Amino acid sequence: xxxxxxxxxxxxxxxxxxxxxxxxxxxxxxxxxxxxxxxxxxxxxxxxxxxxxxxxxxxxxxxxxxxxxxxxxxxxxxxxxxxxxxxxxxxxxxxxxxxxxxxxxxxxxxxxxxxxxxxxxxxxxxxxxxxxxxxxxxxxxxxxxxxxxxxxxxxxxxxxxxxxxxxxxxxxxxxxxxxxxxxxxxxxxxxxxxxxxxxxxxxxxxxxxxxxxxxxxxxxxxxxxxxxxxxxxxxxxxxxxxxxxxx
Numbered sequence: 721x722x723x724x725x726x727x728x729x730x731x732x733x734x735x736x737x738x739x740x741x742x743x744x745x746x747x748x749x750x751x752x753x754x755x756x757x758x759x760x761x762x763x764x765x766x767x768x769x770x771x772x773x774x775x776x777x778x779x780x781x782x783x784x785x786x787x788x789x790x791x792x793x794x795x796x797x798x799x800x801x802x803x804x805x806x807x808x809x810x811x812x813x814x815x816x817x818x819x820x821x822x823x824x825x826x827x828x829x830x831x832x833x834x835x836x837x838x839x840x841x842x843x844x845x846x847x848x849x850x851x852x853x854x855x856x857x858x859x860x861x862x863x864x865x866x867x868x869x870x871x872x873x874x875x876x877x878x879x880x881x882x883x884x885x886x887x888x889x890x891x892x893x894x895x896x897x898x899x900x901x902x903x904x905x906x907x908x909x910x911x912x913x914x915x916x917x918x919x920x921x922x923x924x925x926x927x928x929x930x931x932x933x934x935x936x937x938x939x940x941x942x943x944x945x946x947x948x949x950x951x952x953x954x955x956x957x958x959x960x961x962x963x964x965x966x967x
Contacts, residue, residue: 889955
């Protein structure tokens with residue numbers, strides 16, 4: 721099978737719903753044992769129960785380094801290895817002009833979207849370095865490249881994810897570890913419930929394909945970047961945008 725993941729363990733954050741659930745399903749179907757990591761413990765266990773290869777749910781708060789460390793240790797106890805980390809968990813934040821954004825509004829988005837990626841990468845890196853192998857895929861956004869109005873925290877957070885991906889990918893480029901990002905345009909998931917219809921239309925109108933993406937379409941890109949076949953690709957950001965991105 722192309723991009724075979726048999727015998728590998730993958731952690732997918734925010735894996736209980738939406739894009740994360742689609743990624744977990746795709747990786748499991750390719751042979752991986754998936755640790756579905758989510759703040760919603762019941763949701764993580766439900767999603768994992770539908771997957772093969774003894775996949776399992778793990779409760780984690782990605783804004784807490786202690787919670788992340790405990791989750792990684794749990795995965796290692798159960799499987800012995802972490803081959804793949806997909807940092808998918810994220811929030812859109814409040815849709816409002818900058819003057820109406822509070823410190824708490826901004827901080828919440830950064831804690832989950834930026835600090836969560838940093839904490840998880842830091843937690844798995846010693847293990848990946850020891851084994852001279854790893855694949856990390858961070859879910860960014862086209863908003864991180866182009867900026868969406870009334871979404872200053874989200875746009876800024878996803879720009880940070882792209883920058884961190886490029887930095888870390890270069891840092892470990894000679895260690896058998898590849899670090900890449902995927903930047904979707906608007907995808908039809910529950911996260912859109914946090915946005916106004918006007919914002920959704922603004923984003924969709926910029927997509928040459930004139931439609932939103934589907935979770936499985938993002939998962940297909942993540943699958944390659946998570947696989948051993950992704951051996952000479954690192955520190956890159958792959959757009960999954962229906963043609964929207966301009967650079």
